[in-house]
Amino acid sequence: MLRVGAVVASVGIFLAGADFAVTALIGDQTARQINELSKVALRRSEAAIDSAGAILNRLVAKGPMDCSAGALQALRLHVYQGTIVKDIRTVDREGSVLCAAYSETLEFDNGWARREEMFQSADGQLRLFRVPQFTGAAFGVLRDIDGQRSLAAILRIDGNLLDVMPVGLRTQSDVTLTLPNGEQVAGYHPDASSRPPAQTVAFTTVSDRYPLQATIHVRPQSLSARQDMAYLLTMLAAGVLGGVFGLLLASYLNRPVDPVAELDRALAAHEFKPYVQPTFRLKTGDIIGGEILARWEKPDGRLIPPMSFIPLAESSGRIEKLTWQILKSALRELQPEMRQDKLFKLSVNITPRHLLGDGFVDDLRKVVASSSVSTRQVVLEVTEREELADLNKATDVVKELGEFGFRIALDDVGIGHSGLSTIQRLGARILKIDKFFVDAITRDQSAVVVVQMLVALARELDMSVVAEGIEQQEQVDALIACGVEEGQGYLVSPPLSLDRFKQFLDVHNASAAAEGRISKPELAA
Ligand SMILES: Nc1nc2c(ncn2[C@@H]2O[C@@H]3COP(=O)(O)O[C@H]4[C@@H](O)[C@H](n5cnc6c(=O)[nH]c(N)nc65)O[C@@H]4COP(=O)(O)O[C@H]3[C@H]2O)c(=O)[nH]1
Numbered sequence: 100m101l102r103v104g105a106v107v108a109s110v111g112i113f114l115a116g117a118d119f120a121v122t123a124l125i126g127d128q129t130a131r132q133i134n135e136l137s138k139v140a141l142r143r144s145e146a147a148i149d150s151a152g153a154i155l156n157r158l159v160a161k162g163p164m165d166c167s168a169g170a171l172q173a174l175r176l177h178v179y180q181g182t183i184v185k186d187i188r189t190v191d192r193e194g195s196v197l198c199a200a201y202s203e204t205l206e207f208d209n210g211w212a213r214r215e216e217m218f219q220s221a222d223g224q225l226r227l228f229r230v231p232q233f234t235g236a237a238f239g240v241l242r243d244i245d246g247q248r249s250l251a252a253i254l255r256i257d258g259n260l261l262d263v264m265p266v267g268l269r270t271q272s273d274v275t276l277t278l279p280n281g282e283q284v285a286g287y288h289p290d291a292s293s294r295p296p297a298q299t300v301a302f303t304t305v306s307d308r309y310p311l312q313a314t315i316h317v318r319p320q321s322l323s324a325r326q327d328m329a330y331l332l333t334m335l336a337a338g339v340l341g342g343v344f345g346l347l348l349a350s351y352l353n354r355p356v357d358p359v360a361e362l363d364r365a366l367a368a369h370e371f372k373p374y375v376q377p378t379f380r381l382k383t384g385d386i387i388g389g390e391i392l393a394r395w396e397k398p399d400g401r402l403i404p405p406m407s408f409i410p411l412a413e414s415s416g417r418i419e420k421l422t423w424q425i426l427k428s429a430l431r432e433l434q435p436e437m438r439q440d441k442l443f444k445l446s447v448n449i450t451p452r453h454l455l456g457d458g459f460v461d462d463l464r465k466v467v468a469s470s471s472v473s474t475r476q477v478v479l480e481v482t483e484r485e486e487l488a489d490l491n492k493a494t495d496v497v498k499e500l501g502e503f504g505f506r507i508a509l510d511d512v513g514i515g516h517s518g519l520s521t522i523q524r525l526g527a528r529i530l531k532i533d534k535f536f537v538d539a540i541t542r543d544q545s546a547v548v549v550v551q552m553l554v555a556l557a558r559e560l561d562m563s564v565v566a567e568g569i570e571q572q573e574q575v576d577a578l579i580a581c582g583v584e585e586g587q588g589y590l591v592s593p594p595l596s597l598d599r600f601k602q603f604l605d606v607h608n609a610s611a612a613a614e615g616r617i618s619k620p621e622l623a624a
Pocket residue numbers: 376391392393404405406409418422425448449450480482510511567568569570587588589590594
């Protein structure tokens with residue numbers, strides 16, 4: 100799962116990065132290419148004017164262009180031989196047409212420019228002008244013959260602009276040729292239905308020989324790199340690179356983590372939290388305390404149960420630090436409630452080795468003293484799962500703890516190592532009956548007998564009995580019948596985070612006070 104996540108995330112990041120870079124780079128490159136194409140359009144147009152100028156020069160050199168039959172014949176011959184020049188006309192000084200090679204073409208005209216409306220070429224030889232026609236506009240190129248007359252070539256060069264743009268961009272663009280006054284003299288426009296909308300980007304090149312500029316208008320989307328093969332190839336490469344990087348990342352993340360180093364990191368980050376499960380009086384349901392149960396709140400939000408890390412914490416010698424961390428935290432947070440209800444008991448699990456370790460009693464006293472909570476309200480649950488290596492020393496420690504007011508509970512009684520003699524000698528004040536017997540008590544008579552026996556033993560030794568893992572009211576009834584007075588279990592509440600445990604206490608105390616079972620002064624007494 101981690102591997103798939105790392106690969107997907109890496110591919111996504113690489114593609115996004117590549118998209119950004121490639122869009123900028125290729126988009127920029129596309130813009131430069133279109134700019135080059137506008138130069139191509141202009142060069143072609145200049146070449147067409149050069150060609151028309153050359154024809155007019157030849158005609159002027161040939162002889163009198165005086166509208167005689169011979170002169171018109173010569174004009175027609177040149178028009179016939181050329182492809183761009185559609186007609187050649189002789190005009191007077193003002194610009195009025197005197198005669199034309201093909202006089203029929205005059206019918207297509209929709210006006211005629213006056214001489215002063217024409218634009219002169221840089222070398223002063225030619226004048227360019229727009230010839231409005233019913234079918235659009237033609238391009239006029241005028242050359243003076245003498246002080247009285249001129250020759251005007253009528254050009255149609257739209258076709259020369261058709262293939263300036265690559266096929267893929269033709270429907271996305273316009274190519275136009277305009278005079279300095281903005282009048283269009285030639286142009287290629289795609290089919291009207293697919294013409295570029297008003298929102299276009301313009302690329303213009305201005306001629307330094309003729310009063311003319313070529314402009315290409317394109318849709319902004321056409322500049323997008325996404326249509327480009329280079330884009331697709333780059334994105335493919337980025338995807339592959341992202342995948343490879345993701346696999347490397349996944350194997351790095353999946354590398355075996357030293358579990359003890361991970362425990363140390365979590366301890367340093369205070370990721371172990373005290374959850375608290377309430378203990379209650381079986382007959383009344385009153386809350387009389389709670390048991391601290393460790394939880395590991397991982398940075399990713401996962402909540403790890405204690406049996407997944409307590410054994411390693413015990414075997415690696417980290418359990419002591421962990422125990423102090425969660426005990427201090429619980430005492431600090433629950434101090435107001437514990438000072439208000441002096442009968443409230445908070446219990447914490449202590450491993451036998453920790454209990455018997457150097458300085459345990461002193462350390463515990465310091466921790467509890469710094470929280471301003473009475474030692475009488477702190478219960479140490481020593482599990483029976485692990486054997487008490489040195490029973491004599493354990494008995495001494497328990498005695499010393501008792502002298503300072505702490506109580507010891509023997510946990511998991513009935514399923515652990517210690518026999519009746521341990522229970523009797525250790526001097527513990529509380530016996531915790533394991534969930535195993537609580538589960539069986541409503542269906543197995545022998546469980547009833549064991550519980551009755553433990554209750555009798557506890558009375559004999561002046562101990563109280565707490566039953567663990569109560570989930571049903573029938574179990575409560577059976578336990579009461581056996582003489583058990585206190586318990587804990589999901590029937591009342593699972594272990595809760597400190598915040599939720601405090602809320603639980605508030606709600607419980609409020610309803611108990613409302614029912615008149617407990618009054619606040621009693622709690623404080
Ligand atoms: N199914 C069911 N379970 C119930 C019910 N009521 C309580 N339990 C669970 O029974 C366990 C009782 O704690 P435990 O016997 O001390 O057993 C504890 C204790 O031995 C150990 N542990 C937990 N926290 C610590 C700690 O801070 N230090 C040490 N040394 N051991 C700890 O881990 C054990 C397991 O703790 P948890 O998983 O919290 O499991 C807890 C509790 O959540 C119920 O009605 N139904």
